[in-house]
Amino acid sequence: MAQMTMIQAITDALRTELKNDENVLVFGEDVGVNGGVFRATEGLQKEFGVDRVFDTPLAESGIGGLAIGLSLQGFRPVPEIQFFGFVYEVMDSISGQLARMSYRSGGVYNAPVTIRSPFGGGVHTPEMHSDSLESLMTAQPGLTVVVPSTPYDAKGLLISSIRNDNPVIFLEHLKLYRSFREEVPEEAYEIPLGKADVKREGKDLTIIAYGLMVHESLKAAEELEKEGHSVEVIDLRTIQPIDIETIIASVEKTGRAIVVQEAQKQAGIAANVVAEITERAILSLEAPVLRVAAPDTVYPFPQAEGVWLPNYKDVMETAKKVLTF
């Protein structure tokens, strides 16, 4: 087994699926010769040719339309939106078209499109490069939305996404691209979509998170452990649909939960998780379910990022409120 960063695992997943299915096409801005601005498609054009891995003109809406049209010809497009902050340019193609393809055609057509895109804060980008806009996607029926937090998961989830017959939005956290390595099998493997992963077991509190916040939550859990609290951490991995079963089983065990997201608090994934828990497990709860999230401003200028982004200390603070309620 090879040690891989998340970006390497993503490239590996793309290579695996380009090899596995000749209908898989990888395209976007600068994904060809340049290998993508983060090198996610490094070497793929050379290996599979310009017919299957190609650059497009610089227009996100056009990339979305291209993916839809190609899927109507039986292809399995894997377009890249260079930064997810640019998603506003392709909103109609995603929410107005892609997500409705099967519904609109009464099931005659489907759109096996996986849109990959980097997002997430903490790396001092210019504006519109770091926003957590995932709830724009989860609010749209018809889409599956995936956010991996480790190299191993990234590969397995991306393979599953590409093989899925419905549109998948695959969001890759910028800060996780090269933050650590882990063992990633060289062969193809799938991680089922819609299944959360219990990263750490515990008895006193459940922390539910996704993306970079999984790591902040794990760090918080370790610290809390030192203070005598046994904390369970769940990585959602797929944020639409949410693996409610795993969450409820955990909350029924611990009786306390917090939900952590990097995005602003308003109308977020965490709110959805809290609602699901209260609807289904209120009698198991010993305390209110609290959220850790960024404040309700637009994504800040890089100089304010440090305080704005939730971190393990914020997670600990909220965890303690719930633990001592």
Added chain:
Amino acid sequence: MGKKNNNIFDAKQTLTEIEDKFEMFQILNEEGEIINDEADPKLSDEELVELMTRMVYTRILDQRSISLNRQGRLGFYAPTAGQEASQLASHFALEKEDWILPGYRDVPQIVWHGLPLDKAFLFSRGHFMGNQVPEGVNVLAPQIIIGAQYIQAAGVALGIQKRGKKAVAVTYTGDGGSSQGDFYEGINFAGAFKSPAIFIVQNNQFAISTPRELQTAAKTIAQKGVAAGLPSILVDGMDALAVYVATRDARERAVNGEGPTLIETMCYRYGPHTMAGDDPTRYRTSDTDNEWAQKDPLVRFRKYLEAKGLWDEQKEEAVIERAKEEIKEAIKKADAAPKQKVTQLMENMYKGEMPSNLKEQYEIYKEKESK
């Protein structure tokens, strides 16, 4: 202010030169006479009669659809009268294997491409079965978002190209649609990939109420193709032969690997924008209406065919009768469609397994709808 230097590139003159090149292509004048012998496609008698039949049939379909809408027996409907040559002569140049990505006014083309009429009526009524296209009929449901079909056409065309098929993707929008970003992205993508697409702008002079001259400073919409590197043509959209030839040539270039074409068809919609309360008298004068009625595509094609001895009142009556009969049958068939259920919509959302949230709701609606 610098003094005028004759060596400086005269951008204004370049623009004027480009714009002046876009003269309207016409073969058949308003009297039904061939004025452009060289361009005459020399369609066979059968083909000429078939094209006339389709235009007459579609005019009746439009009249009946409007009246059915007024009776509450049809829903959403965008009238087509006046655009028959633009719609049906362009379609006449296509082959079965070609793909059509229509706007919401382009129901006639997809019907003549193979969508059963009862399905067109179900689409109008808002029943999902209207969009369930039969196998082998290469059309999408009419697009509601103006211009979205343009970028998708670029994708379908690229797919056709990658599959090595001898076919094209044809898409339609209107003069208003040519202002959308997706219009530019669509023609630009197809141009960059040199893929087999035909982009048709049916310039019917008004985007709902906004006149063509408020859409753009460009003298023609056809010239917009130049910026994307597309061969582009301005054609008399009331002249079936000219529209046919422009589309035929575009198709030929496309399947020969020469890339996409932009066609602007100058036409007019006689009716309102849709049947949902639009009142054209608020933005058009009867003088303009009358002026365009003189150019009517059916009138001039009828004259042309009559002069050739290919058409007469009897033939026309027979087509009208056939249209009325088939429309009646199609309405009956549409009436017989089962009532649609929320559970069916849920089933259609995803191919394969439903996500867990929907699965749960499915059970609730299954119960509700079983009562």
